[in-house]
Amino acid sequence: MNGIPDIATNAKWTSDGWRAVSGLNKIHFFCLNLIVVQEKKTWEEALVHCTEHHSSLTSLLSKSETLLAQNRIRNATVTEEIWIGLRYLGDSWLWVNGDPLVYSSWPEGGDQDHLCPIWRRCGALTKEGVWENIGCHEKLHFICA
Template identity: 55%
Template sequence: MPVEKMSWEEALDHCRVHHNDFGSVVSETENLLALSEVQAQGVDRVWIGLRYLVDRWLWVDGNPLEYEAWTMGGGQDQECPLWKRCGALTNEGLWENRDCQEELNFICY
């Protein structure tokens, strides 16, 4: 995981140029593996390859969104976000929707 922080789009470009792709967390096992990376870096949250497009949340690498680990209380902002259309993984192993322009650390695969 890079030390520098980037917007979601910048992180996506970085992952696709320097690695394979942006991190998708498609199972509880992958969520735990990603969480261990977050905790090892000592950060609060990292971008993952989750994006709200058209009318649903999608993984940018094409994986289906079958496993979910959203924070409690996301409500309408999570179900139909106006501004917070990019996904992040917290250091508690939960997903949040955040403003895509925010600069966070991120996970590439």
């Protein structure tokens, strides 16, 4: 048969790296379009910008999404921290687009101000891939989805 396989072989990413899979397998996937905006804005100004020009400030729902965002900001000339769609309201951290907060990337040990923030009630992602709570009035670059 001309050396062409009957079933296409594709690849998927796993926690152990790339793996070959049959073209007939059904595999879950997600698309994440991240736009790094290199304009310094307050958290609320960034939210308005993302809502008007894209979808919203990004939610980082998994380690994979955090790594993708981290990769995008490492390659850009952006502030050390960038705004993400994380906000402390009432008594808990919430994603502004309504996504559930099931994954977190707060730093281990050290400053635990994020547990009950008084002044720093907006979330940012650092170039090291951890979240920081920062005063919402600070002006940072940001990442939209």
